[in-house]
Amino acid sequence: MSLFHPIHHTFAPLADAKQRRRALALSYLPWRYKRGPYEEKLRTALEEKFHAKAFLFSTGREALFAFLRSIPANPGDEVIVQGYTCVVVPNAIHGAGLTPIYCDIERDTLNLDCDALEMLITPKTRAIICQHTFGIPADAKRLREICDRTGILLIEDCAHVIPDEAGPKEIGEFGDALLLSFGRDKAISGITGGAIVSRVASANATLERIWKHAHDLSFFTILRLLEYPNIYGWAKLFYGLGMGKLSLVLHAKIGALRPILTTQEKHGRMKRTLHRMPDVCAALALEQLGRLPELNDHRRMLTKFFCEEGRKRNWPMLQGICHGWFDGEMVAKQERSSLRDISGNRLRTIQPSTHPTIFPPLQKFPLFTKGAETIRRALKSRNIHLHDGWTSCVVCPASVNLPDTGYELGNDPAAEAVCEDILSLPTHPTMTMRQAEELVESLDPLLQKEDHIE
Numbered sequence: 001m002s003l004f005h006p007i008h009h010t011f012a013p014l015a016d017a018k019q020r021r022r023a024l025a026l027s028y029l030p031w032r033y034k035r036g037p038y039e040e041k042l043r044t045a046l047e048e049k050f051h052a053k054a055f056l057f058s059t060g061r062e063a064l065f066a067f068l069r070s071i072p073a074n075p076g077d078e079v080i081v082q083g084y085t086c087v088v089v090p091n092a093i094h095g096a097g098l099t100p101i102y103c104d105i106e107r108d109t110l111n112l113d114c115d116a117l118e119m120l121i122t123p124k125t126r127a128i129i130c131q132h133t134f135g136i137p138a139d140a141k142r143l144r145e146i147c148d149r150t151g152i153l154l155i156e157d158c159a160h161v162i163p164d165e166a167g168p169k170e171i172g173e174f175g176d177a178l179l180l181s182f183g184r185d186k187a188i189s190g191i192t193g194g195a196i197v198s199r200v201a202s203a204n205a206t207l208e209r210i211w212k213h214a215h216d217l218s219f220f221t222i223l224r225l226l227e228y229p230n231i232y233g234w235a236k237l238f239y240g241l242g243m244g245k246l247s248l249v250l251h252a253k254i255g256a257l258r259p260i261l262t263t264q265e266k267h268g269r270m271k272r273t274l275h276r277m278p279d280v281c282a283a284l285a286l287e288q289l290g291r292l293p294e295l296n297d298h299r300r301m302l303t304k305f306f307c308e309e310g311r312k313r314n315w316p317m318l319q320g321i322c323h324g325w326f327d328g329e330m331v332a333k334q335e336r337s338s339l340r341d342i343s344g345n346r347l348r349t350i351q352p353s354t355h356p357t358i359f360p361p362l363q364k365f366p367l368f369t370k371g372a373e374t375i376r377r378a379l380k381s382r383n384i385h386l387h388d389g390w391t392s393c394v395v396c397p398a399s400v401n402l403p404d405t406g407y408e409l410g411n412d413p414a415a416e417a418v419c420e421d422i423l424s425l426p427t428h429p430t431m432t433m434r435q436a437e438e439l440v441e442s443l444d445p446l447l448q449k450e451d452h453i454e
Contacts, residue, residue: 001381006239008433009364009388012232014189019284020229026280027226034216036279042286043195045452048100050178052199055211056282058275059306061088061332062214064129066274067177067196068096073126080083080120080128082112083407083415084390087127087265087400089157094406095270098126100165104412110366111138112446113414118146127153129245130175134424135161135187135299137168144174153200155179160185160363164293166300168360176200181284182188182277183227184260185428188362190285191225192241192258193277214274222278224258226349231257240383248346261397268404295429299361299405301429302436306365309440315447316368317334321360364388364424367447372423382442392401 015023026032039056046054057063068079075097081089083102090100103115110133117128128147130138140156147154156175163171163200172178177200180186182193198204217225231251235244246271251257264271277285288295303321369375376386389397394403394415402409409416 002240002435002438004237004240005435006236006244006383006385007426007431007439008236008239008385009386009424009428010185011236011239011428012229013426014288014429015184015187015229015233016430018232018287018291021191022284022287023147023226023229025281026145026283029280030223032430033219033222033278033280034276036283036284038283039277039279042282042289044276045289046180046195047295050172050197052178052197053204053207054195054197056193056195056277057195057208057211057214058192058217058281059088060179060275061182061270062372063181063194063196064092064155064179064272065095065270065272066207066210067155067179067203068093068098068127069124069199069210070203071200072181072202073098076124077126078122078124079126080112081411082129082131082133083394084110084133084418085131085395085399086254087261087268087395087405088270089330090269090395090405090407091265091270092160094268095272099124099127100406101228102407102411102415103171104414105133105418107368107418109136109138110134110318110418111136112143114139114142114146117143121146121150121152125150125152127155129155129157129179130335132161132171134366135168135360136318137161137170137360140170140174146400146424147176153177153333159183162289162292162296164296164361166293166296166358177203182281183186185363187361188285188295190277190281190283190288191228193285194283195277198207210274211276213312214276215450217275218280221258222280223297224256225278227256228258239385242373261399266399267401268406286325296361298429299363299427300359301433302425302431303359303362303365305436306425306427306440307359310367313440313447315444321362321365360453362427363442365427367423368421368446369423370421372421373448374422375443378446379442384442386426386438388424390424391422392419 013055043054078099078101079093080221093100104113106113153176155177157179159181180195182190236245238244394400
């Protein structure tokens with residue numbers, strides 16, 4: 001156990017040393033907070049990567065709202081979204097005057113069950129949102145076929161994963177639109193920000209108009225965002241002593257930390273005022289987009305490590321993670337003995353197997369086990385914090401008022417079962433291999449005491 005290096009999901013997981021230094025420097029340039037060159041540079045980079053028009057907003061939920069407002073739809077028309085999702089997704093649907101229809105999920109991918117989905121399509125269905133939960137690729141090819149057959153739009157939610165040259169190649173290829181979020185714990189982070197990347201030519205003119213008329217965030221709000229990486233960077237060093245938690249509580253009380261979700265959002269309501277992505281946040285997101293292969297390779301390495309350890313120890317893993325993704329050349333690159341993690345720690349030598357597997361760059365590594373909450377509480381005493389906001393909730397986080405989201409208990413039984421038994425392990429860029437090894441050794445005895453969910 002390390003008192004000064006907590007294992008966690010939520011303590012500024014993408015705020016590595018580069019981002020902390022950049023955020024501090026940008027905080028001294030208030031004339032650059034709102035508008036500047038980086039907003040357009042990020043927009044151009046996304047357009048070149050995905051070969052489609054990109055529009056930036058202050059959050060992913062605002063980007064989704066803007067896209068839904070730009071497509072032909074009548075009040076009450078439907079958008080299919082999976083159970084086991086974040087509340088901001090149905091909030092954006094409701095905000096656009098549409099109705100979210102919740103579809104059950106496949107247990108082994110945590111993504112849409114395509115068979116169940118086909119039963120939910122009606123003449124009022126306008127779009128399907130495909131989530132790629134935690135970076136696990138959904139069956140976007142089949143969803144594309146369903147959408148083509150029924151004449152509805154496919155929106156790929158890539159908040160949890162942005163593909164690089166190594167893949168996953170199926171992500172981002174089939175959607176009429178791609179939704180990106182640059183929040184604090186997403187694939188890459190600008191602290192805040194989001195984008196809709198649209199291949200729907202008829203929607204782009206409306207999106208351009210909505211984007212141009214979007215408001216700027218206030219100077220004080222942007223300053224609070226820029227302070228976030230360094231406030232958390234220092235607080236987590238002393239979290240194991242109790243002082244870090246106290247520091248975060250005090251910063252929140254004085255308004256120095258901007259909440260991820262408002263009380264209004266937890267009650268299923270979204271403000272309809274849209275904002276542009278601050279230029280300084282676009283600068284931070286662009287820097288991490290430029291390092292995407294490095295960040296993704298780090299996630300792949302931790303995913304591979306947890307998968308190998310889980311197999312050896314008979315952990316209850318998802319079949320959708322540890323099978324497939326064969327690509328010998330890319331794995332040989334990952335498995336060279338001199339590989340280091342992002343923090344510079346040398347990784348142990350991993351000899352290539354006969355059939356090397358390229359793993360997806362998971363945002364987190366999920367397990368299923370009985371007593372998941374008991375295990376999380378037990379690990380906290382070792383300064384291991386596995387609460388991530390995706391437990392005990394079919395529309396997350398658990399503090400959401402479920403009836404306000406339009407979800408009815410019993411609607412999606414697989415999603416409801418998953419959220420009670422899931423236990424996720426961190427794979428973010430500030431999680432080191434040394435910490436991963438410590439986590440495995442601390443977690444394994446607790447898992448062996450519980451009956452696995454098969």
